[in-house]
Amino acid sequence: MAFHWLAAQLWRHRVAGLMVIMGVTSLLILLGTHLLQSRAPVVFLKTHKTGGSTVQNLLFRMGEKDRATFAFPYYTYQFSLPFPFRFRAEFVDELPDSSSQFDILCSHMRLDVEQVKQIMPPNTTYITILREPLQTFESVFSYYTSTIPAFTLAKKVAETAEHKSALSVFLESPESFWDPKEPENGLAKNPMSFDLGLNSQQWNSSWPADLTLLKETFQLVMIAEHFDESLVLLGALLKLELEELAYLRLNTRSPKYVTLLDDITKARLRAWNSLDVLLYDFFLKLFWEKAEQYGLERLNRDVTEMCGQEGGTDSVTILGYQIQGNLTKHEQGFCMRLVLPELQYHAHLYFLQYGRDMRAARTE
Numbered sequence: 001m002a003f004h005w006l007a008a009q010l011w012r013h014r015v016a017g018l019m020v021i022m023g024v025t026s027l028l029i030l031l032g033t034h035l036l037q038s039r040a041p042v043v044f045l046k047t048h049k050t051g052g053s054t055v056q057n058l059l060f061r062m063g064e065k066d067r068a069t070f071a072f073p074y075y076t077y078q079f080s081l082p083f084p085f086r087f088r089a090e091f092v093d094e095l096p097d098s099s100s101q102f103d104i105l106c107s108h109m110r111l112d113v114e115q116v117k118q119i120m121p122p123n124t125t126y127i128t129i130l131r132e133p134l135q136t137f138e139s140v141f142s143y144y145t146s147t148i149p150a151f152t153l154a155k156k157v158a159e160t161a162e163h164k165s166a167l168s169v170f171l172e173s174p175e176s177f178w179d180p181k182e183p184e185n186g187l188a189k190n191p192m193s194f195d196l197g198l199n200s201q202q203w204n205s206s207w208p209a210d211l212t213l214l215k216e217t218f219q220l221v222m223i224a225e226h227f228d229e230s231l232v233l234l235g236a237l238l239k240l241e242l243e244e245l246a247y248l249r250l251n252t253r254s255p256k257y258v259t260l261l262d263d264i265t266k267a268r269l270r271a272w273n274s275l276d277v278l279l280y281d282f283f284l285k286l287f288w289e290k291a292e293q294y295g296l297e298r299l300n301r302d303v304t305e306m307c308g309q310e311g312g313t314d315s316v317t318i319l320g321y322q323i324q325g326n327l328t329k330h331e332q333g334f335c336m337r338l339v340l341p342e343l344q345y346h347a348h349l350y351f352l353q354y355g356r357d358m359r360a361a362r363t364e
């Protein structure tokens with residue numbers, strides 16, 4: 001009897017029932033797709049003079065498209081000011097009322113993993129980039145000759161010594177120019193180790209454990225010399241489309257400003273930056289292990305596909321940009337963002353997020 005009644009009810013409401021089932025199924029599909037497509041939060045530790053601005057630009061574009069919430073510095077566009085403090089959670093600007101968590105953190109800082117973990121969600125993906133240490137130091141020296149005290153002193157001496165560059169004067173006796181207690185000298189020795197929060201002044205017994213901790217923290221350490229391969233691995237990790245991997249090399253010097261390194265200079269650079277050499281070698285090996293896990297053939301194929309896409313990725317040194325006038329609005333926006341310098345893009349995103357301009361650097 002009860003069975004007949006139930007069957008009759010089901011038959012009577014069959015259309016409504018079917019609609020409810022379809023509605024619930026669509027909702028579940030939508031939710032599932034959203035969960036599958038949504039990206040994990042990202043921390044990109046932007047090391048100095050390693051190609052980091054190029055990666056940051058890509059993350060800025062990704063975040064803007066996703067309407068992500070950025071963990072911005074409270075002052076200016078770098079957490080690393082004032083030097084030489086390691087990152088602290090209170091350096092971050094407030095979480096906007098409309099957001100439940102920070103999604104991206106990619107401004108310059110000196111790393112303190114535990115402090116970063118206080119403001120980023122537990123499922124955050126950690127990424128950074130390293131560059132061949134001798135080239136990195138040469139670039140750091142060139143860019144900061146007039147601002148890092150140790151380099152400035154060497155530059156003054158070089159002005160009185162005939163035919164000697166500031167770099168070669170510095171490397172002849174770096175210890176005589178370098179005061180480890182001077183806070184502004186942080187990047188003057190082993191700059192990448194400094195950015196990663198390691199003891200960058202000298203090797204100590206905690207180094208192996210510190211390296212292991214970094215290995216466990218970072219899902220990907222990109223290598224500037226293998227930038228395209230690094231990007232493919234980044235794309236796989238962050239579920240980026242090919243178009244989102246397009247890039248132009250930012251912050252590139254004209255070759256005429258790059259000092260060619262002779263053998264003596266190379267040996268001195270290697271000795272002065274021996275911890276960066278250790279760091280780089282360690283992560284270069286790890287990089288190729290990751291590449292092998294991905295599949296080397298697959299990696300090469302994906303690099304070819306990425307570089308062959310319309311718009312392409314950069315393979316030449318571009319020192320200035322002019323965006324063509326005959327592009328659609330969407331194309332113009334894309335190209336403009338591709339070449340927007342760090343400070344300007346940061347200011348643009350900060351304004352979008354908070355509806356106000358970012359604060360100037362603290363003066364005291």
Ligand SMILES: Nc1ncnc2c1ncn2[C@@H]1O[C@H](COP(=O)(O)OS(=O)(=O)O)[C@@H](OP(=O)(O)O)[C@H]1O
Pocket residue numbers: 047048049050051052053054135139224225227248249250251252253254258
């Ligand atoms: N894609 C790619 N691959 C390899 N190298 C690259 C790449 N993009 C930028 N660069 C070189 O990196 C240097 C600039 O690094 P950053 O952007 O990190 O500089 S900064 O710290 O933000 O000022 C700068 O090095 P130098 O030209 O030697 O100074 C850039 O030429």
